């Protein structure tokens with residue numbers, strides 16, 4: 505029998521997802537359960553925009569995944585819709601300051617959004633600001649500028665916030681209102697007090713979701729994302745409970761649900777079960793640790809790799825001296841400076857704090873104290889993350905030899 509088309513075959517197997525995109529971070533839902541209060545507060549602050557008045561600036565804060573961005577985008581869309589119907593000019597411009605993170609970029613992005621031809625580098629900042637001011641004041645309009653992750657802008661010491669918070673005094677025809685969003689309240693301490701008082705004319709807090717609220721959010725999204733009857737009964741409550749336990753983060757809850765379903769799909773199973781959720785948790789933890797390992801300084805990577813070799817050699821607990829001996833050999837192999845044992849001990853403390861190793865301090869009576877460590881990571885994934893760095897590639901060939909030579913000394 506001739507095999508049918510590969511895509512058709514794959515599509516037939518895909519019985520889980522009806523629309524995977526609605527579980528992605530980029531999707532803005534049409535309806536936001538449990539954010540009625542926040543939606544109404546923001547809308548009532550912005551309402552004057554529809555009658556040609558200047559809305560107060562708003563500072564919004566709350567932990568990650570509490571729906572700040574989704575809510576502001578939702579209200580912004582509704583405002584633009586209402587203004588179109590009423591024939592008034594209201595526009596919302598959304599900027600993510602994690603990406604657009606300097607005064608110049610903020611102004612140039614705004615200028616472009618307002619139809620001005622400004623290059624993304626090269627002009628004097630004053631000139632770009634002038635373009636923005638002119639473009640805004642070109643007609644009777646209200647422009648709402650949303651600065652998401654506003655703390656990223658402040659940390660770079662930019663005074664764009666100062667300029668934007670004063671722009672209304674230089675406008676004749678138009679009005680500007682700012683909405684700052686952050687999950688880092690400490691950033692207020694770094695803010696110019698004049699900017700702070702202007703920006704926080706109104707403050708709105710987004711509390712974390714509890715498990716029941718997360719269940720509603722997941723259920724609403726699941727209806728769009730999955731074919732009927734695909735989710736086992738306990739799956740949504742389980743994802744919601746796990747995410748509620750970790751700061752009530754809706755993004756985490758949605759990720760858990762999506763990854764659980766992807767695991768079921770990849771195994772060509774017809775239902776998503778709690779077992780898939782448990783595996784999704786492990787996968788997310790593994791991915792997190794691998795991400796942390798990738799960003800470690802090189803010296804820490806070598807220290808960690810030394811422990812992986814010890815572990816591979818059958819050792820489950822090790823002390824600093826043992827790690828140090830392997831570390832020294834590895835440093836020579838990759839041509840890196842050898843740090844003192846004292847420094848390596850500090851690096852071990854850092855790895856402990858990051859949760860990559862587990863260590864306990866053991867008292868040896870009059871011989872002092874020593875640190876006993878165990879590795880607490882998905883070994884192969886972490887090893888690959890370290891060896892991914894081309895400078896450490898060489899260790900791959902040496903692994904077996906290093907194991908037999910450098911560990912002899914502990915026998």
Ligand SMILES: Nc1ncnc2c1ncn2[C@@H]1O[C@H](COP(=O)(O)OP(=O)(O)OP(=O)(O)O)[C@@H](O)[C@H]1O
Pocket residue numbers: 528529530531532533535536537538539566567568569570571572573574575686687721754755758
């Ligand atoms: N009430 C809700 N109803 C439906 N989906 C929601 C709700 N709250 C959050 N979400 C979804 O959860 C995810 C995270 O939300 P959002 O990006 O708005 O959080 P945030 O508070 O801005 O987080 P961060 O501070 O990390 O940027 C998004 O996919 C969003 O669509």
